[in-house]
Amino acid sequence: MHNLKRLVVNEWLKLFKKRSFFVPYALLIGMSFIVGYVIHSFAAGMFGSVYDFTVTMSYIQGLGQVVTIMAIIGSSGIVAKEYSQGTIKFLLIRARSRTSILASKYITALIYGLSLTLATAVALFISGSIWFGFSGAEGRWVDVLGSLGYSYVYTVVYITLAFMIGILTTSGGATIGITMLMLMLDKTIIQKEFYKYMLFPNLDLSVYTDGGAPLPGMTLSFSIVMLAVYVLLFLLAGFVVFRRRDVA
Amino acid sequence: MSQRDVQQAQHEREDIVLQMNEVSKVIKGKAIVDKLSFQIRKGEIVGLLGPNGAGKTTTIRMMTGLIRMSEGDIEVQGHSIKKNFKSAIAHIGAIIENPEFYPYMTGLDNLRQYERMTDDVDDDRIDEVVQLVGLQEAMNKKVRSYSLGMRQRLGIAQALLQRPKLLILDEPTNGLDPAGIREMRDYMRTIAEVEGISILISSHMLSEVEQICHRAVVIQNGKLVTVTELGAENSVSEEVTLTFRVDAIEPAIAIAHGTEGIQVVRTDFIRDQLTVTMNNKNVPELVGALGAAGVGLYRIEENRQSLEEDFLKWTGGNRIA
Numbered sequence: 239m240h241n242l243k244r245l246v247v248n249e250w251l252k253l254f255k256k257r258s259f260f261v262p263y264a265l266l267i268g269m270s271f272i273v274g275y276v277i278h279s280f281a282a283g284m285f286g287s288v289y290d291f292t293v294t295m296s297y298i299q300g301l302g303q304v305v306t307i308m309a310i311i312g313s314s315g316i317v318a319k320e321y322s323q324g325t326i327k328f329l330l331i332r333a334r335s336r337t338s339i340l341a342s343k344y345i346t347a348l349i350y351g352l353s354l355t356l357a358t359a360v361a362l363f364i365s366g367s368i369w370f371g372f373s374g375a376e377g378r379w380v381d382v383l384g385s386l387g388y389s390y391v392y393t394v395v396y397i398t399l400a401f402m403i404g405i406l407t408t409s410g411g412a413t414i415g416i417t418m419l420m421l422m423l424d425k426t427i428i429q430k431e432f433y434k435y436m437l438f439p440n441l442d443l444s445v446y447t448d449g450g451a452p453l454p455g456m457t458l459s460f461s462i463v464m465l466a467v468y469v470l471l472f473l474l475a476g477f478v479v480f481r482r483r484d485v486a
Numbered sequence: 487m488s489q490r491d492v493q494q495a496q497h498e499r500e501d502i503v504l505q506m507n508e509v510s511k512v513i514k515g516k517a518i519v520d521k522l523s524f525q526i527r528k529g530e531i532v533g534l535l536g537p538n539g540a541g542k543t544t545t546i547r548m549m550t551g552l553i554r555m556s557e558g559d560i561e562v563q564g565h566s567i568k569k570n571f572k573s574a575i576a577h578i579g580a581i582i583e584n585p586e587f588y589p590y591m592t593g594l595d596n597l598r599q600y601e602r603m604t605d606d607v608d609d610d611r612i613d614e615v616v617q618l619v620g621l622q623e624a625m626n627k628k629v630r631s632y633s634l635g636m637r638q639r640l641g642i643a644q645a646l647l648q649r650p651k652l653l654i655l656d657e658p659t660n661g662l663d664p665a666g667i668r669e670m671r672d673y674m675r676t677i678a679e680v681e682g683i684s685i686l687i688s689s690h691m692l693s694e695v696e697q698i699c700h701r702a703v704v705i706q707n708g709k710l711v712t713v714t715e716l717g718a719e720n721s722v723s724e725e726v727t728l729t730f731r732v733d734a735i736e737p738a739i740a741i742a743h744g745t746e747g748i749q750v751v752r753t754d755f756i757r758d759q760l761t762v763t764m765n766n767k768n769v770p771e772l773v774g775a776l777g778a779a780g781v782g783l784y785r786i787e788e789n790r791q792s793l794e795e796d797f798l799k800w801t802g803g804n805r806i807a
Contacts, residue, residue, distance in 0.1 A: 244602040244603070245602070245603065247602060248599050248602050248603065251591075251595070251599070252588060252591075252599075255588070255590055255591050255595060256590055257590065323586055323588070323589075324583075324584065324586030325586050325587065325588060327552060327582045327583070327586065328585075328586065328587075328600065328644060329603075330550075330551065330552055331550045331551065331552065331575060331578065331580050331582075332575065332600065332603040332604060332648075333572045333573070333575055333576040333603075333604065333605065333648075334572070334603055335571070335572065482554070484547075484552065484553040484554060485547065485552040485553065486547070486552075486553065
C-alpha cells in the first residue's frame with residue numbers, strides 16, 4: 239500500500255510539475271464566474287438561490303461536460319506520454335509490477351478528475367453566492383452533492399475510456415481525438431431496444447431524478463450496472479494489454 | 487560429490503551475476519534472438535558486440551523485462567526474470583538506448599521519481615550518485631536544458647540509484663562527441679571500481695569495447711558467435727607480427743629470408759618497411775643479425791590483430807545481415 243501511494247505521488251507530480259497544470263483549473267473557475275455574471279445580468283430570475291445555480295451548472299448540460307473535457311485532455315497523456323517521451327523504459331525497469339504502475343496512473347487520473355470537479359463546484363458556489371444569494375436555501379446540500387456525483391460518474395467513465403484508448407494507441411493525440419468524438423456523439427439516442435445496452439444512453443444518471451428514462455425499460459440501477467460493466471471492460475482491456483506488451 | 491565440490495559449485499554460482507539460458511525471441515516466426523546463452527561474472531565489464539540488427543537491443547530488453555522471452559530464462563543473482571521479476575530487476579540498473587527523462591522536471595525531481603520506485607534509497611544516496619557522475623551543479627536545472635552528455639550522466643545516476651549488481655548500458659556513447667566518449671569511459675571505469683559492480687555494454691563501436699571490456703560476447707543474427715577474452719591474447723600467443731623500418735631494405739629482406747622460423751608477410755620498398763611473423767623468442771636474434779649486417783634500424787612496431795579484424799572474421803565481413 240505504501241508503495242502504491244508513492245507511485246501515485248510520482249504520477250501526480252508528473253501532472254503537477256507541468257507549467258500548464260493550472261490552466262484547466264483557471265479556465266473552469268473563470269467560466270464559473272462568467273456564467274454566473276452573464277445569467278445574473280440577462281436572466282436574473284433563472285435561479286432562486288446559490289444552491290439552485292450550483293446544482294444546475296454542475297450537471298453535464300452545464301459545466302459538467304467541460305470538466306469532463308478538461309479531465310480527458312489532462313489524463314490522455316498519463317500513459318501515452320510515457321511511450322512518446324521514451325520514459326516508459328526507465329519506468330518499467332523498477333522493482334514494481336506493471337499492474338501497480340498502471341493502477342497508480344488510473345488512481346491519479348481519477349483524483350485529477352475529482353479535483354477538477356471539486357474546484358469547479360467551489361467556484362460555482364462562490365459565484366452563485368455573489369449573484370444569487372442564500373434565500374430559501376434550507377437542506378439543498380444533498381442536491382448539490384447529487385449533482386456533483388452524477389457529473390463525476392460521467393467524468394470517471396470518460397477518464398476510464400480515455401485511459402484504455404491511451405494504452406491501446408500509445409498516442410495522446412489519438413486518445414483526445416477518439417474520446418472527444420464519442421463525447422460529442424453521446425447525446426444521440428437511437429430509439430431501439432438494443433441501444434439501452436450501449437454505453438451512451440446510460441452515461442447521464444441525472445435523467446432519472448425526475449422519474450424519466452432515456453429509453454423505455456431503463457432504470458437507475460440498470461444504468462449503474464451497465465456503467466460498471468463498461469468501466470470494468472475498459473480497465474480489463476487496458477491492464478491486459480499494458481501487462482503483456484513488449485516495449486520495443 | 488564431496489563437500490568441497492559442493493562448496494566450489496556453490497561459490498561459482500554465487501559469482502555469476504547474470505545467466506542467460508537458451509534465451510529466444512521469436513517474432514512472426516522469425517528468431518530475433520536464438521537460444522542465446524552466456525554469463526556475466528562479478529566485477530566483470532563485458533561487451534555485447536554485433537552488427538546492426540544482430541539482436542543486441544532485443545537481448546538487453548529481455549534482460550530488463552521490457553520484452554518477453556519466447557523461450558529460455560534469464561537469472562539475475564539467481565532470481566528469474568520470468569518468474570520473479572521484482573527480485574531480479576532490483577539488482578539491475580540500466581540505460582536502454584537514449585536516456586529519456588521528464589524534460590519539464592529538474593534533474594533532482596527526475597531522480598526522486600526513481601527513488602520513490604525503489605526500496606531503501608534515500609536522499610543521501612541521491613547525493614552520492616550525483617557526486618559520482620559530477621552533476622551537482624545541474625541538479626536544480628530542468629532536464630530540458632541538459633546536453634546529451636549530461637543526460638547520459640543523469641542516466642547513469644538513475645541506474646546506480648538502487649545499488650545494482652549489474653549495470654546495463656545500451657550503446658552508451660551513441661551521439662556523444664569524442665570528449666564525451668572519453669568521459670563516459672572514465673565513468674564506467676570509476677563505477678566498476680568504486681561501486682564494484684559488473685557492467686554489460688552493448689555496442690557496435692569495437693574500439694570502445696576493446697578499450698574497457700574484459701570480455702566480449704559476439705552475436706550475429708541472434709546467435710552466439712563467440713565469447714572472447716580481451717587484452718589477454720598478447721601474453722598468451724607466442725607468434726608475433728612485427729614491422730621493421732630500416733635504412734636499406736634489400737639486405738634486410740635477405741637476412742629475414744635466411745633466418746629460420748621467420749615468414750616475410752609484406753615488403754614496402756617506398757617506406758623501407760618489412761613485415762614479418764615470427765616466434766616471440768626469436769626477435770632478439772633477428773635484431774642482432776640486422777645489426778651485425780650493418781642494417782640501420784629506425785623502428786620496430788608490433789602489428790596486433792585488432793578486435794575489428796577478428797570481428798569481421800567472426801561476422802563474415804561486410805555481409806549485411
